[in-house]
Amino acid sequence: QITLKESGPTLVKPTQTLTLTCTFSGFSLSTSAVGVGWIRQPPGKALEWLALTYWDDDKRYRPSLKSRLTITKDTSKNQVVLRMTNMDPVDTATYYCAHLTVTNWIGGLGQFDYWGQGTLVTVSS
Amino acid sequence: QSALTQPASVSGSPGQSITISCTGTSSDVGGYNYVSWYQQHPGKAPKLMIYEVSNRPSGVSNRFSGSKSGNTASLTISGLQAEDEADYYCSSFTSSSTVVFGGGTKLTVL
Numbered sequence: 001q002i003t004l005k006e007s008g009p010t011l012v013k014p015t016q017t018l019t020l021t022c023t024f025s026g027f028s029l030s031t032s033a034v035g036v037g038w039i040r041q042p043p044g045k046a047l048e049w050l051a052l053t054y055w056d057d058d059k060r061y062r063p064s065l066k067s068r069l070t071i072t073k074d075t076s077k078n079q080v081v082l083r084m085t086n087m088d089p090v091d092t093a094t095y096y097c098a099h100l101t102v103t104n105w106i107g108g109l110g111q112f113d114y115w116g117q118g119t120l121v122t123v124s125s
Numbered sequence: 126q127s128a129l130t131q132p133a134s135v136s137g138s139p140g141q142s143i144t145i146s147c148t149g150t151s152s153d154v155g156g157y158n159y160v161s162w163y164q165q166h167p168g169k170a171p172k173l174m175i176y177e178v179s180n181r182p183s184g185v186s187n188r189f190s191g192s193k194s195g196n197t198a199s200l201t202i203s204g205l206q207a208e209d210e211a212d213y214y215c216s217s218f219t220s221s222s223t224v225v226f227g228g229g230t231k232l233t234v235l
Binding site for chain 1: 128157161163165170171172173176177182214216218221222225226227228229
């Protein structure tokens with residue numbers, strides 16, 4: 001059974017760096033054809049993809065936020081960490097991590113088939 | 126990377142069928158058969174309903190189906206039920222090896 005859970009601060013101040021941890025079970029990020037992604041959702045708004053890391057350490061980022069995002073994996077701890085610098089009130093959102101099953105190895109294409117419950121992060125002074 | 130275009134809302138009566146469209150470009154929806162659809166109830170995490178345009182994960186009702194024509198993908202829900210009332214999002218991989226979501230569609234079951 002695959003499960004994921006996000007953890008991190010619920011409140012950050014503007015200009016601070018946000019660090020979120022996704023702790024998962026039921027799969028390993030050292031296994032082929034697996035990825036973990038981060039997706040956020042501002043209150044009342046749409047889902048927004050942020051970043052992806054793959055079993056082979058390939059990493060991808062949302063182009064408009066690439067300079068602010070870093071995604072890393074710790075396969076020994078079954079964790080994926082997302083760092084977002086220079087937080088702003090517009091970054092207030094529920095942040096989800098999700099398991100990606102890869103079915104096209106060449107492009108790393110697949111679908112987010114398991115999601116964490118999400119964690120609400122508020123950016124305010 | 127612009128969001129995929131979905132209608133803001135659709136509605137239907139119990140038992141009816143509805144279709145939600147998801148329009149992108151040849152660099153995303155039109156270029157890859159990696160369109161997914163997610164259902165999200167209020168306060169809950171999204172749930173995968175359709176992947177690779179038309180495949181249903183195990184456990185998802187066969188009332189849900191997906192298709193694609195050109196740059197537009199579609200989600201059809203037949204035999205509408207009250208429990209189908211939720212927000213629906215499409216997503217696609219892109220030629221830049223990134224992921225893009227749609228703006229979401231609120232389904233109301235009348």
